[in-house]
Amino acid sequence: MHEEELFDVTIIGGGPAGLFSAFYSGLREMKTKMIEFQPFLGGKVHVYPEKMIWDVGGLTPVTGAQLIEQLVAQGRTFDPTVVLGQKVTSLAKDEDGRFVLHTSSGEMHYSRTVILAVGGGILKPTKLTIDGAERFEVTNLHYTVKSLARFKGKTVLISGGGNAAIDWANELEPIAGKVYLTYRKEMLNGHESQVSRLLNSTVSCLLNTTIDRLVAASDHETIKKVVLTRSEDGEQLELAVDDVIINHGYERDKDLLAKSELNIAMENEYFLAGSPMSETSVEGLYAAGDILHHEGKLHLIAGAFQDAANAVNKAKMYIAPDSRAHGMVSSHNEVFASKNKELMKHLYTK
Numbered sequence: 001m002h003e004e005e006l007f008d009v010t011i012i013g014g015g016p017a018g019l020f021s022a023f024y025s026g027l028r029e030m031k032t033k034m035i036e037f038q039p040f041l042g043g044k045v046h047v048y049p050e051k052m053i054w055d056v057g058g059l060t061p062v063t064g065a066q067l068i069e070q071l072v073a074q075g076r077t078f079d080p081t082v083v084l085g086q087k088v089t090s091l092a093k094d095e096d097g098r099f100v101l102h103t104s105s106g107e108m109h110y111s112r113t114v115i116l117a118v119g120g121g122i123l124k125p126t127k128l129t130i131d132g133a134e135r136f137e138v139t140n141l142h143y144t145v146k147s148l149a150r151f152k153g154k155t156v157l158i159s160g161g162g163n164a165a166i167d168w169a170n171e172l173e174p175i176a177g178k179v180y181l182t183y184r185k186e187m188l189n190g191h192e193s194q195v196s197r198l199l200n201s202t203v204s205c206l207l208n209t210t211i212d213r214l215v216a217a218s219d220h221e222t223i224k225k226v227v228l229t230r231s232e233d234g235e236q237l238e239l240a241v242d243d244v245i246i247n248h249g250y251e252r253d254k255d256l257l258a259k260s261e262l263n264i265a266m267e268n269e270y271f272l273a274g275s276p277m278s279e280t281s282v283e284g285l286y287a288a289g290d291i292l293h294h295e296g297k298l299h300l301i302a303g304a305f306q307d308a309a310n311a312v313n314k315a316k317m318y319i320a321p322d323s324r325a326h327g328m329v330s331s332h333n334e335v336f337a338s339k340n341k342e343l344m345k346h347l348y349t350k
């Protein structure tokens with residue numbers, strides 16, 4: 001027996017799949033831990049905090065930020081142990097069949113079962129390769145748009161020609177003072193309707209151009225001007241800006257599965273080959289959300305929830321084979337009895 005604390009379920013990844021797994025694992029009364037690389041929970045919904053999400057059942061449109069808030073609150077319902085800022089680097093089983101998780105910090109975690117909710121891996125925005133650019137990241141060089149309001153009345157340069165860059169340009173156009181978009185190619189690479197909206201707006205699209213230099217203001221801390229180079233003739237164009245937003249895509253760190261000691265079957269380099277019940281090729285190891293592939297897979301947040309419940313139910317059966325195959329519905333489930341009492345008191349004493 002390890003001296004270290006042993007958990008029933010350890011969930012790797014704190015996105016929608018991981019958070020719903022944490023909730024459901026608590027509902028099934030299992031001792032639960034969740035490990036997330038980022039210093040915050042919410043997964044890739046953080047890429048689009050200001051966008052409206054319409055297709056999560058039962059929720060009238062919510063922004064990404066609102067959805068994160070609700071997912072995190074739900075995920076914490078049964079007080080799982082949450083470890084932030086740790087990357088799980090390898091997965092193994094010890095001689096007793098328990099999972100041993102190694103992390104980048106050197107800390108190890110021990111668990112009877114594991115749920116992989118790692119999405120497409122750890123997302124890191126592709127950064128500008130201009131020397132010294134990182135010093136502006138604390139001021140006016142951005143790799144994501146956390147709040148549109150921040151750019152009110154500002155002159156903003158967006159670099160990128162994919163969906164995210166185009167969406168940000170369209171959304172900022174009525175809010176910012178002026179929006180420029182620089183893209184290295186001749187044709188934008190987004191959804192047709194969004195590209196048309198952009199081309200018919202006041203956004204100035206500077207196609208076939210790339211960022212060559214960032215010119216600092218006298219405080220040396222903010223970007224004052226950006227120098228663009230046109231690919232056809234090398235001509236340079238200088239723009240005075242208040243803010244620069246970069247969306248050159250994301251790099252994905254998928255080392256965990258690629259380097260695992262366990263023989264985890266993959267569908268291809270992106271997806272894990274699982275069953276519709278969220279099982280993997282390794283006993284006691286389950287998967288949920290974007291990482292999972294099976295014939296009924298729904299690549300939506302709604303699909304991640306079903307994967308998560310299936311993964312937790314399977315984990316429960318693995319640990320306690322005599323337990324029910326499915327969790328009881330929440331409306332008259334005893335695990336909520338004391339929480340319901342509190343809620344009712346609040347509801348009827350308003």
Ligand SMILES: Cc1cc2nc3c(=O)[nH]c(=O)nc-3n(C[C@H](O)[C@H](O)[C@H](O)COP(=O)(O)OP(=O)(O)OC[C@H]3O[C@@H](n4cnc5c(N)ncnc54)[C@H](O)[C@@H]3O)c2cc1C
Nearest residue numbers: 013015016017037043044087088118119121289290300301
């Ligand atoms: C721009 C955009 C718009 C979208 N709009 C919608 C929409 O409207 N409706 C909809 O249903 N879906 C939408 N999606 C898809 C949706 O965001 C995903 O399906 C969902 O986030 C998947 O959840 P997940 O938990 O499987 O993975 P993720 O959200 O990717 O979370 C995985 C988490 O695991 C962590 N992680 C990975 N590897 C490790 C490791 N080794 N150690 C520790 N932590 C690790 C990551 O840091 C991440 O936080 C959209 C996606 C994008 C990019």
